[in-house]
Amino acid sequence: MTSAHVPAWEQERRAIVVNAIGVGLATAAYGISFGAFAVSGGLSVLQAQILSVVMFTGGSQFALVGVIAAGGAMSSAVATASLLGLRNAFYGLSMSPVLSVTGARRAVAAQLTIDESTAMAVGRSGPGETLRAERLAFWATGLSVFVLWNLATLAGSLGAGLIGDPRTYGLDAAIGAGLLALVWPRLVDRRSVGVAVVSAVVALALTPVLQPGVPVLLTSVVAVVAGVSAVRDRASRGLT
Amino acid sequence: MTPIWTAVILGSLLCYAIKLAGHSVPHRFLDQPLVMSVSDYLPIALLSALVAVQTFAVGMHLVVDARLAGLLAAIVALALRAPFLVVVLVAAGTAAAFRALGWAA
Numbered sequence: 565m566t567s568a569h570v571p572a573w574e575q576e577r578r579a580i581v582v583n584a585i586g587v588g589l590a591t592a593a594y595g596i597s598f599g600a601f602a603v604s605g606g607l608s609v610l611q612a613q614i615l616s617v618v619m620f621t622g623g624s625q626f627a628l629v630g631v632i633a634a635g636g637a638m639s640s641a642v643a644t645a646s647l648l649g650l651r652n653a654f655y656g657l658s659m660s661p662v663l664s665v666t667g668a669r670r671a672v673a674a675q676l677t678i679d680e681s682t683a684m685a686v687g688r689s690g691p692g693e694t695l696r697a698e699r700l701a702f703w704a705t706g707l708s709v710f711v712l713w714n715l716a717t718l719a720g721s722l723g724a725g726l727i728g729d730p731r732t733y734g735l736d737a738a739i740g741a742g743l744l745a746l747v748w749p750r751l752v753d754r755r756s757v758g759v760a761v762v763s764a765v766v767a768l769a770l771t772p773v774l775q776p777g778v779p780v781l782l783t784s785v786v787a788v789v790a791g792v793s794a795v796r797d798r799a800s801r802g803l804t
Numbered sequence: 805m806t807p808i809w810t811a812v813i814l815g816s817l818l819c820y821a822i823k824l825a826g827h828s829v830p831h832r833f834l835d836q837p838l839v840m841s842v843s844d845y846l847p848i849a850l851l852s853a854l855v856a857v858q859t860f861a862v863g864m865h866l867v868v869d870a871r872l873a874g875l876l877a878a879i880v881a882l883a884l885r886a887p888f889l890v891v892v893l894v895a896a897g898t899a900a901a902f903r904a905l906g907w908a909a
Contacts, residue, residue: 590889597892611812618816621823623847627854628815634863638811642818644850649819651847656826657834674824734899737874740858741895744875747851748882750844759845760852767853771861780853787849791842798837 573696580688580701587680588708591622592716597738598625599720600730605633609721616717620710621678623746624648626739631777640777647784655682662689662698676706679746759790870908874899 595616602612607629615625624645631641656677662685663673685702688694724730751757763783770779805813826834834840859871877898881891902908 590887593889594892597896607808607812611808614812615816619812619819621819623851623854624815624819626858627850628811630854630858632808632811634857634861638807641811642815645815646818646822648847648850649822650843652819652823653826654834654840654843656823656828657831660827670827671824674827675820677823677826731870732900732903734870734874734896734901734903736858737871737878737899738892738896740855740871740875741878742888742892743851743858744855744878745882745888745891747848747855750848756845756848759848763849763852764856767856768860768866771857771866772864774864776857776861776863780850780857783849783853784846787845788842790845790849791838794841794845795837 576697577700580684580697581704583684584701584704584708587684587705588712591680591709592712594622594738594742595713595716596720596723597730597735597742598622598629599717599722600724600727600735601626601633601720601739602629602717603721603724604730605629607632607721609718612717612721613714616714619645619649620675620713621649621652622713623679623743626743627780630739631780634776636775636777640775640781644777644781647781651679652677655679658682659685659702662695663702673702673706676703676710678706678709680709681706755790755794759786762786867909870899870902873902873908 598616599612602615602625603609607615612629615628619625619628627648628641628645631644632638656674659673659677659682660670663670665673681702684705685698688697688701727733730736747760751760763786766783766786767779770782774782834843855875859875860866860868874895878891878895881894886894899908
């Protein structure tokens with residue numbers, strides 16, 4: 565790296581940090597919904613905050629609170645949250661060679677491994693001198709989202725008592741919309757759209773007959789069937 | 805410890821352990837075609853199911869209320885490539901408006 569590259573890097577560095585703050589602000593709006601939703605669902609302010617600090621993965625947090633709020637079993641709540649969190653393990657798999665950190669730094673990197681930080685890092689990958697851009701995008705986005713998501717959770721959970729019924733502000737509709745926005749970019753082909761539609765129908769069909777939480781959990785079978793059929797398709801086309 | 809505390813702590817620790825596993829376990833355990841393929845579809849299935857349940861369920865009952873208007877507005881926003889923040893605000897605003905106007909519960 566020669567000095568001629570420094571201004572370009574300086575520019576890129578600034579763009580990465582600005583993007584990271586933007587992503588953090590967007591998730592913060594959603595974090596307010598989470599805090600309010602958690603408290604109206606029966607959690608304390610402290611419990612909501614522990615979820616945002618320690619669990620720190622939005623889809624799982626909403627799933628856990630959703631099952632509890634609907635009166636489901638705690639085992640369903642934990643199982644659904646954990647299954648949704650499994651994707652973070654695969655993010656970690658792709659991020660660990662990029663970050664190449666050990667010890668305490670790895671422990672922190674693991675906690676910051678979420679949809680947003682991984683997506684922003686992957687978005688910076690490509691040919692050439694991009695490793696430090698990827699690393700910066702991961703850390704800046706992860707930290708930005710962590711701080712703003714937690715502040716927003718606190719604002720939402722404290723505010724829930726003040727604003728009264730969160731339904732008045734449509735916060736219950738915001739939850740579904742936010743989860744939909746998480747799944748939307750993944751609907752890239754017919755099979756993934758099929759998985760989404762079948763899972764939604766299965767979950768609704770089972771809602772009146774099974775404990776809250778269980779219908780969502782059972783749609784993991786749809787994912788397994790789709791995964792097996794995708795691998796078979798690829799094998800039959802001679803690809804690996 | 806209350807059941808909610810148990811769920812909060814156990815769920816949080818499991819979700820962190822899963823993240824750490826991704827950074828720690830040898831690649832050959834996770835880097836297999838079937839595991840990767842199922843893991844691609846797992847969030848799609850669970851998140852879609854959650855969207856449906858969050859929109860139509862009240863406990864074990866299915867109802868149509870202002871949440872559906874919010875979700876439809878979110879779909880329009882997503883189709884128009886609106887950013888995350890806009891999608892969430894449009895959904896909340898639409899549901900709130902439907903309730904304020906008395907068009908839906």
